[in-house]
Amino acid sequence: MQQREEKQLETSIDALITRVAHLKASLQSFIIKLETEYDRLTWPSVLDNFALLSGQLNTINKLLRNEKTPAFRNQVIIPLLLSQDRDEELAKLTEQRVPVFSHEIVPDYLRTKPDPEVEEQEKQLNTEAARMGTDVAQKQIQALNKLCTNLLEKLNNPREDRESENAAIRQNKPTFNPADTNALVAAVVFGKGLSNRRPQGSGGSVPPGQTVGGAGPMLSGGPTLQQVTMPGAPNQQVAMGPQVPNQPGQPGKMPSSIKTNIKSASMHPYPR
Amino acid sequence: MEAPPVTVLPVSGGTINMMEYLLQGSVLDQSLESLLHRLRGLCDNMEPDTFVDHEMVFLLKGQQGSPFILRARHSLDRPNAPWHLRYLGQPEVGDKSRHALVRNCVDVAVSHNLTEFLSEMGFRMDHEFVAKGHIFRKGALKVVVCKLYRLLLPGNTESTENLSLSNLVELSMLAPAGQDTVSDDMRNFAEQLKPLVHLEKIDPKRLM
Incomplete structure (x- = not known):
C-alpha cells in the first residue's frame, strides 16, 4: 500500500518536472526573442507567446488538481545537511543558480510560508478587518x-x-500657413520684416541706453563725447534751474546738437 | 630638444566643428495648444520650459565678400543668466537623402557686456527681435515653438508687436560633421507632428 503511494508520488513529481521544464523552455525562448528581436517582433507573435505560457500554466494547474496526484503539501522536506562548500552536482542541477546549499539560502528556497513578520502583519490586518462593523465597511x-x-x-x-x-x-x-512659415524663417535668418530699425537708425534719434547698436561707438570719439556731455547736462540744470526757471529747453538742446555732431562725425570715418 | 607632437586637428572644446541639423515649420495660434499637447506627450518627461529671449544680430562688414554675422541672445525672464553668442555658417540644403538643413554652429556663453565688446570690435547691429515660447527635448533632439515679436522702438523690449499670427517651430539637433543619419531620426519625429505642423528643410536663399 505504502509502496504504491510512493510510486504515485514519484510519477506525479516526474510529470510535474517535465511540465515545468516545458514552461521554462518557452519562457526562455520568449525572453530571448524579447531581447534580441524586439525591433521586428510583431504584437500578434507576442500574444502567441503569452497564449502558450498561459496554456502551459493551465496544464500544470490541472495536473495539481488531478485526483491521482497526491497532495504535495502533505510532504515535508527537511534539510539534512547544510554546507558552506560548493556543491558541483547541485550547481549542475540548478544550472549554476544555486552553487552552495548553505544556511544562507536554505530558508529562502525551502520556505512554504511567509516570513513570521509578514504573517504577523497579515494577522493584524485580518483582526482589524474583522473588528470593523459592516456599516462602516459598506460606507467605505x-x-x-x-x-x-x-x-x-x-x-x-x-x-x-x-x-x-x-x-x-x-x-x-488648416493648422499652419506655409506663407507664415516662410515669413518667420526669413525674419529669423535675415531679419526680414523686423528691419524697422535700419531706417530709424540712420535718421532718427538714438536712445541713450542703446548706444550698443547705433553707429556712434564705431569711432573712438563718439562715446567719449557723449560721456562728457551726459553728466554735464544735469549739472547745468542744477546750476541754472533756480536762476533761470523759464528756460528749460536750453539744457536739452545742448546734448542734442552734440549728438548730431557725433552722427555727422560717425558717418565720416566709416566709409574710409 | 624634441618638440612635442602637434595635432593637426583644431583645438576643440567639444563644441567646435559641430553641425546643426534643422527643420522648420510654423503653426497657427489657434492650433498652438494642440501642438504643445502633442509635444508634451512625445518628448522627454521634464518640467515644461518656457522662455522669453531677445536676439540681436550683429554684422561685421569686411572690405569684400559677405558680412560676418553673430547672433547674441539673452533671456528677458532670467536676467541673471549668461548671454548666448552664436555663430551660424551657411546652410547647406544637400540632396534628397538628407532630410534636414545642415549648418555649422558654434555656441558660447558670454558675459553681459557682450554688446559693448562687439561694438568695439566694429560690429554693427543689423536687426533684433523678441522670441517667446516653449522648448522641448527628446534625447538629443531640441524642439522650439516660439512666437516672434518685432520691437517698436529699437532696444526697447517692453513695447513689441506680433510679427504674424503663427508660431515658428524649429526641430534641431547638434551632431559632429558628417553624421547625416541623425537626420533620419529628425524626419521620423517630424512625421509624428503631421498634420499639425509640416516641418521641412527650408532653404533661406529661396526667401531672400
Whole structure:
C-alpha cells in the first residue's frame, strides 16, 4: 500500500518536472526573442507567446488538481545537511543558480510560508478587518466606488474633448500657413520684416541706453563725447534751474546738437 | 630638444566643428495648444520650459565678400543668466537623402557686456527681435515653438508687436560633421507632428 503511494508520488513529481521544464523552455525562448528581436517582433507573435505560457500554466494547474496526484503539501522536506562548500552536482542541477546549499539560502528556497513578520502583519490586518462593523465597511466601499467613478469620468471626458478636436483637424481646418512659415524663417535668418530699425537708425534719434547698436561707438570719439556731455547736462540744470526757471529747453538742446555732431562725425570715418 | 607632437586637428572644446541639423515649420495660434499637447506627450518627461529671449544680430562688414554675422541672445525672464553668442555658417540644403538643413554652429556663453565688446570690435547691429515660447527635448533632439515679436522702438523690449499670427517651430539637433543619419531620426519625429505642423528643410536663399 505504502509502496504504491510512493510510486504515485514519484510519477506525479516526474510529470510535474517535465511540465515545468516545458514552461521554462518557452519562457526562455520568449525572453530571448524579447531581447534580441524586439525591433521586428510583431504584437500578434507576442500574444502567441503569452497564449502558450498561459496554456502551459493551465496544464500544470490541472495536473495539481488531478485526483491521482497526491497532495504535495502533505510532504515535508527537511534539510539534512547544510554546507558552506560548493556543491558541483547541485550547481549542475540548478544550472549554476544555486552553487552552495548553505544556511544562507536554505530558508529562502525551502520556505512554504511567509516570513513570521509578514504573517504577523497579515494577522493584524485580518483582526482589524474583522473588528470593523459592516456599516462602516459598506460606507467605505461606497466612498471608494464614488471616487473611482469620478476618476473614470474625468479620464473619459478629455478623451471626448480630444476626439472632437481631432475631428476638427480632420475637417481640414488648416493648422499652419506655409506663407507664415516662410515669413518667420526669413525674419529669423535675415531679419526680414523686423528691419524697422535700419531706417530709424540712420535718421532718427538714438536712445541713450542703446548706444550698443547705433553707429556712434564705431569711432573712438563718439562715446567719449557723449560721456562728457551726459553728466554735464544735469549739472547745468542744477546750476541754472533756480536762476533761470523759464528756460528749460536750453539744457536739452545742448546734448542734442552734440549728438548730431557725433552722427555727422560717425558717418565720416566709416566709409574710409 | 624634441618638440612635442602637434595635432593637426583644431583645438576643440567639444563644441567646435559641430553641425546643426534643422527643420522648420510654423503653426497657427489657434492650433498652438494642440501642438504643445502633442509635444508634451512625445518628448522627454521634464518640467515644461518656457522662455522669453531677445536676439540681436550683429554684422561685421569686411572690405569684400559677405558680412560676418553673430547672433547674441539673452533671456528677458532670467536676467541673471549668461548671454548666448552664436555663430551660424551657411546652410547647406544637400540632396534628397538628407532630410534636414545642415549648418555649422558654434555656441558660447558670454558675459553681459557682450554688446559693448562687439561694438568695439566694429560690429554693427543689423536687426533684433523678441522670441517667446516653449522648448522641448527628446534625447538629443531640441524642439522650439516660439512666437516672434518685432520691437517698436529699437532696444526697447517692453513695447513689441506680433510679427504674424503663427508660431515658428524649429526641430534641431547638434551632431559632429558628417553624421547625416541623425537626420533620419529628425524626419521620423517630424512625421509624428503631421498634420499639425509640416516641418521641412527650408532653404533661406529661396526667401531672400
